[in-house]
Amino acid sequence: MASSHKVGFVSLGCPKALVDSERILTQLRIEGYEVVPTYEDADIVVVNTCGFIDSAKQESLNTIGEALQENGKVLVTGCMGAQAESITRVHPNVLGVTGPHAYEAVVSQVHEHVPPPQKHDPFIDLVPPQGIKLTPRHYAYLKISEGCNHRCSFCIIPSMRGDLVSRPVGEVMDEAERLARAGVKELLVVSQDTSAYGVDIKYQTGFWQGRPVKANMQGLSEALSELGIWVRLHYVYPYPHVDNIIPLMAEGKILPYLDIPFQHASIPVLKAMKRPAATEKSLERIQRWREQCPDLTLRSTFIVGFPGETDEDFEQLLDFLQQAQLDRVGCFQYSPVEGATANALPDPVPDEVKQARWERFMETQQRISCERLELKVGKEIDVIIDEMNEEGLIGRSSADAPEIDGLVYLSLAEGVNVGDLVRAKISDSDEYDLYGEVVR
Numbered sequence: 001m002a003s004s005h006k007v008g009f010v011s012l013g014c015p016k017a018l019v020d021s022e023r024i025l026t027q028l029r030i031e032g033y034e035v036v037p038t039y040e041d042a043d044i045v046v047v048n049t050c051g052f053i054d055s056a057k058q059e060s061l062n063t064i065g066e067a068l069q070e071n072g073k074v075l076v077t078g079c080m081g082a083q084a085e086s087i088t089r090v091h092p093n094v095l096g097v098t099g100p101h102a103y104e105a106v107v108s109q110v111h112e113h114v115p116p117p118q119k120h121d122p123f124i125d126l127v128p129p130q131g132i133k134l135t136p137r138h139y140a141y142l143k144i145s146e147g148c149n150h151r152c153s154f155c156i157i158p159s160m161r162g163d164l165v166s167r168p169v170g171e172v173m174d175e176a177e178r179l180a181r182a183g184v185k186e187l188l189v190v191s192q193d194t195s196a197y198g199v200d201i202k203y204q205t206g207f208w209q210g211r212p213v214k215a216n217m218q219g220l221s222e223a224l225s226e227l228g229i230w231v232r233l234h235y236v237y238p239y240p241h242v243d244n245i246i247p248l249m250a251e252g253k254i255l256p257y258l259d260i261p262f263q264h265a266s267i268p269v270l271k272a273m274k275r276p277a278a279t280e281k282s283l284e285r286i287q288r289w290r291e292q293c294p295d296l297t298l299r300s301t302f303i304v305g306f307p308g309e310t311d312e313d314f315e316q317l318l319d320f321l322q323q324a325q326l327d328r329v330g331c332f333q334y335s336p337v338e339g340a341t342a343n344a345l346p347d348p349v350p351d352e353v354k355q356a357r358w359e360r361f362m363e364t365q366q367r368i369s370c371e372r373l374e375l376k377v378g379k380e381i382d383v384i385i386d387e388m389n390e391e392g393l394i395g396r397s398s399a400d401a402p403e404i405d406g407l408v409y410l411s412l413a414e415g416v417n418v419g420d421l422v423r424a425k426i427s428d429s430d431e432y433d434l435y436g437e438v439v440r
């Protein structure tokens with residue numbers, strides 16, 4: 001029976017789902033399971049699903065089908081698992097379904113179908129102290145809370161994941177410290193709503209290294225900055241207190257990078273979305289942030305074609321883009337998500353209008369992003385190296401989050417390795433990426 005403790009794992013979805021996968025895998029490895037890369041070698045397969053949009057759901061269902069066909073013993077977890085019947089309707093033979101963050105439940109389901117090795121010796125079956133990471137060694141996602149207290153009308157995350165639950169700040173800091181000690185050079189702070197961190201635990205002060213740390217975004221950011229590595233904040237909801245962390249960015253304590261989804265700029269559309277309808281203020285704030293921290297990179301996401309969006313609303317959105325001059329922008333055409341309250345809104349926008357608006361939006365923003373990148377030509381910037389091949393080095397600057405933003409392509413340089421932080425001079429740019437040379 002020595003070989004019957006092999007688990008196959010398929011992780012779909014966003015970086016937050018990846019964090020869940022890492023936790024489950026770490027636990028299984030600690031217990032002595034082997035993680036194998038093929039369906040044939042596995043005794044059981046776990047599929048961590050994504051249920052955010054319909055295409056992701058379809059991908060999840062296809063993957064489950066493939067795993068059932070190739071292996072036969074399949075456990076399903078993750079976002080889509082929150083609506084178990086949407087899975088069991090199509091795949092009645094799955095062995096179990098759990099929702100997001102169900103680490104213990106997944107592990108105990110694995111136990112049930114493939115009992116853990118009898119003689120696991122933690123001193124022999126080594127698991128690195130930072131856990132198993134699916135991301136490259138030098139950056140890691142740090143999840144600080146689950147769930148969300150907002151009820152944006154297009155989103156079903158709160159109904160799948162529940163209200164905000166913050167992790168105690170001491171626990172978050174211990175994990176961050178472990179990761180830094182294990183060689184991680186960049187922490188990507190993720191949650192559904194990073195700026196709400198601590199609200200559910202009344203910002204209760206925790207302890208790290210015997211010192212008090214306040215459980216709010218500012219306290220956590222300050223403590224994280226002491227680790228001496230890059231700290232990047234994702235999914236920051238535009239609350240007024242976001243202003244308080246801009247000075248930390250200006251002082252170089254955390255990366256001058258703000259991932260702040262505005263979603264739209266027209267007041268009626270924002271109201272229908274149940275988002276803060278404060279476009280004028282947002283523009284003023286952006287201007288103030290840039291005065292305080294000129295290197296600030298702003299990333300945002302928007303939805304076009306939301307029910308009821310008129311030509312005028314859309315023109316206001318384009319106007320906002322022109323004025324805000326955001327650096328990185330993602331744009332989605334609205335598509336109804338099963339269970340979202342926005343589905344009941346009147347005046348759906350026809351598909352061809354959505355497409356036309358999306359194209360105009362992308363054209364406008366591409367010009368802006370391109371111009372903003374051009375401003376970096378001739379400058380020296382810090383770059384973290386993610387990859388190296390015979391053609392050169394591929395890295396990212398403080399303006400580029402992994403997987404979603406641009407890259408910096410550099411010529412090969414002696415003594416530079418993956419995970420290193422180098423200083424580079426930028427000689428060229430295009431719509432997304434920068435090009436240059438290592439200077440030291």
Ligand code: SF4
Nearest residue numbers: 148150152155157192
């Ligand atoms: S803040 Fe984000 S996660 Fe929360 S409801 Fe809105 S879109 Fe969904």
